[in-house]
Amino acid sequence: MFPRLFSPLAIGSVTLRNRIVSSGHDTVMAEHGQITDRLIAYHEARARGGAGLIVVQVAGIHETARYTSHVLMATDDSCVPGYRALAEAVAPHGTLLFGQLFHPGREVMDLDDGTLTVAVAPSAVPTERFRVMPRPLRLAEIREIIDGYGQAAARLRRAGLDGVEIVASHGYLPSQFLNPAANLRTDAYGGSAENRLRFLREAFESVRRHCGPDFPVGLRISLDERDPSGLPADIAFAASVSLAGEGLADYLSVTTGTSASLAGSDHIAPDMSNASGYLAPLAGKLRAAVRVPVLVAGRINQPQEAEHIIADGQADACVMTRAMICDPEMPALAAAGQTDDIRACIGCNQACIGHFHLGFPISCIQHPETGRERLYGIRRRADRPKNVMIVGGGPAGLKAAAVAAERGHDVTLYEAAGRVGGQVLVAERLPGREEFGGAITNLSREVARAGVAIRLRTTVDLPAVQAQSPDLVVVATGARPYRPPLEIMDSPWIADAWDVIRRPESAPPGKIVVADFRGDWVGLGTARLLAAAGHEVILAVRGYAAGESLQQYVRDRLLAAISRQRITVLPLVRPFGADDDTVYLQHVLTDEPVLVAGVAGLVLACGSSPANELLDTLDSAGVPALGIGDCLAPRTVEEAVLEGLVAASGI
Ligand code: SF4
Missing domain, CATH: 3.40.50.720 (NAD(P)-binding Rossmann-like Domain)
Known part of the structure; x- marks a missing residue:
């Protein structure tokens, strides 16, 4: 049914049984920098379900790479037994296992384990998202980090992994060296294009030196970071072509976005507002310029889409990570032609990357067995x-x-x-x-x-x-719907959000106040629906900002939408009462009245009972x-x- 998707693919010295890839994604299942039984059970389920290649989440290659308290580390031999156990669990299913070699540079979150945050980078240039001021790396540290890539790769090879990839995507350290806006150095690692590529090239050479020429090494790169201060697309493209052309990179794994900015980070796990397979044309251009396999990510949810992308010559394999977070059996079901039985990912981001942002193991809202394989993976x-x-x-x-x-x-x-x-x-x-x-x-x-x-x-x-x-x-x-007690005078128009969502035309013409208790999709979505119907909308939220309880990428997209729709947000208020043309709010910190006059009605998005x-x-x-x-x-x-x-x- 899917002849191209289920054909083998050679990457360097190894061959994938099919072209379905689970890319490296932080599962928050590592503990103390090590692989756990929970993480092994998670990946084994995807291998059993038929994935061609699993790329294990990022592993720090140097002490300064510890970007969260739950990152895997490959800085000493203590990582080998865990990786070996993972490789032994995955291999019997016919799935290949690669590792990710990682340094975040300045993209360091505040660590929640009491450790002081250390951010190093090519230069002292902070980012919009994490707002951490990094310390410029000394030359000796650069050499140490480059050697760390090779040493970490050798450990993963010894543990039985089939290959590795260097993570230059999403604004992490190799991208920072490539990026003239982040790399202001005047030594051999900054300035010219050749100098800015030196760090990444030496990282590849280090892996080759430690692992030999037959161990597959790939490059993960954002071809478009979607950030005005991010890595320019033409530089990312040229670096990818160079590394592939020089025989350093055995494959190129194309993604988009950056961790450095809000708008760029929304593409790390693109939500349902992005079209399926939207990166394929970008990957196709790179594929036309190189002779190594090109993998592409970007909301590829279904085997039909993946087959189409490969048939069109836009990529050699498709990264379908959330598709397999949602349904680990997806490849096997596709191979058997049971496409109607595949549980398709809906791009909500709530339990996968949403859990990662909250700091607990990933799962799926549709398939809570994910991340809980040892408890619920097998139906008794x-x-x-x-x-x-x-x-x-x-x-x-x-x-x-x-x-x-x-x-x-x-x-x-x-x-x-x-x-x-x-x-x-x-x-x-x-x-x-x-x-x-x-x-x-x-x-x-x-x-x-x-x-x-x-x-x-x-x-x-x-x-x-x-x-x-x-x-x-x-x-x-x-x-x-829950209705809080309100002081009502005269006969104002008041409705519950659920009813307005079902029948937006029921709202009287004019200005509408939407009172949002929970900061979720109900208040924001109702406000957007009414604004689209021509109403002037005031979104009165009880929290500090609209959409507070939503996953960041989903929230960002909605906040951008309400900004474009000219919806006014009033933060830190609760509804108190209403009359025919005024909604009475109260500031939640001072209890002072906040009046909105000239309104046609009030919509309550106050949760449920x-x-x-x-x-x-x-x-x-x-x-x-x-x-x-x-x-x-x-x-x-x-x-x-x-x-x-x-x-x-x-x-
Ligand atoms: Fe997909 Fe949502 Fe499940 Fe994440 S939580 S895998 S986005 S359906």
Whole structure:
């Protein structure tokens, strides 16, 4: 079905069995700089699922490369046993394993383990994002770091890895040397193009010296950092062509963006507002200029897209990392022609890179088994099949139904509405969030494959439960919008955000205040929807800024959108009351009134309260029941799906 995607690819002295690549991504599963059993289980699941090549996350090659408290380190031999265990877990599945050689330079986050942040760079030039002032590297340190690339590569080779790549992407140290805006040196490592390339060239030579000519070494590079102060695209292109042409780089792995700026970092894991495969044309230009394989990243979610990119000659292999975070079985399903069964990544960024930014192990909102392979990676059959009623077809109920049925239980799911999906059906109506509905498409497919019976337009009460006499009722009845107490005078137009999202035309013409308690997509999205319909919109947020609880890249894109839409944000306010043409707010720090006059209405995006009446009724009647999802407390989609998994795994 996908002849090019599933054809072998030679990289230097090794051959990939197919052209599906999991690129290096920080899983936050390393501890004390070392590979853990959790990380091994994570990668083994992707190898078992059919990946052609797994590139393990970045490993620091020098003490100054410790950019987070959870980075892997390859600075001494203590890393070898962990890498060896990982290689031994992956190899039996036919997947090749490469490592990433890494130095962040000035891209250092504040370490959260009490260690003082040390940032070194070619020159003392800070970045917009981390705002750390780096110390210029001394010549002796540059030599030490270059040697570190070779020494680290030799350790990974000894551990049994099949190759390595030097990370020059995303504004990290090699990129800083190449970039005339970051490299102001006047010695042999700065100034001319040749001098600025010297660091990277010597890093490759160091790896060759320590590992020999037959050990594959690749280059990971951002061909366009999308930052006015970042590495210019023509310099990145020329450096890639030189290193490949000189026989130093065995392959080129193309990405985009930089960690150094807000707008550039949004491309490290491009969210759903970016088109699928949007980097392929850029990679295609490089591929036409070199004779080594070119790999390309950039929201390639599905095998059909990957096949198309390779067939078009834009790349030799496709980086599909989040596609396999979301569905580790994706390559095997594609190879078997079961494309409808692939759980497609929706580019929400919430549990993968979102967890990384929060400092805990990555997962997937649709597939919480990711990162928890040792607990939930293998579905265990139930000791005794039970008759299970699931009430509510939102994300929690759907996941619970699928998992319970996969474990052998007899499961029926009841949904009061005409469609399953719950609040996701609201979320997908917002501008730029259309793809979010894919989560329900995927969960519905899981439910269907597992053999769950579904009863739509069916309300469940105590007599209905007693008539079925199930072994267990799983209550996932969701939530309803929360309305804070308000002082209301006259008859102002006040509506809940969920209703406005469903029917934006219901808002009266004129200026609308959107009161946002949670800083999530509901308030921001409602404001955008109303502005797009021609309203002047004031977004009154209780936090310091709009979208505070969203993942950074998603939030940045939304903040850029509301800026373009001229939406006014009022921070640190709560709604207090309203009359016909004024919304009364209060400053949350001073309690002083903040009045917005001349308004046509107020929209409340103040979260939700649990719809838990059925659960209470069943409890009182002594019927075995379990609550999950929003009916217990407000839950994100991620939390709801995880709760469905955990609950059904215990039945
Ligand atoms: Fe994709 Fe969202 Fe899952 Fe990340 S959390 S892998 S973006 S679906």
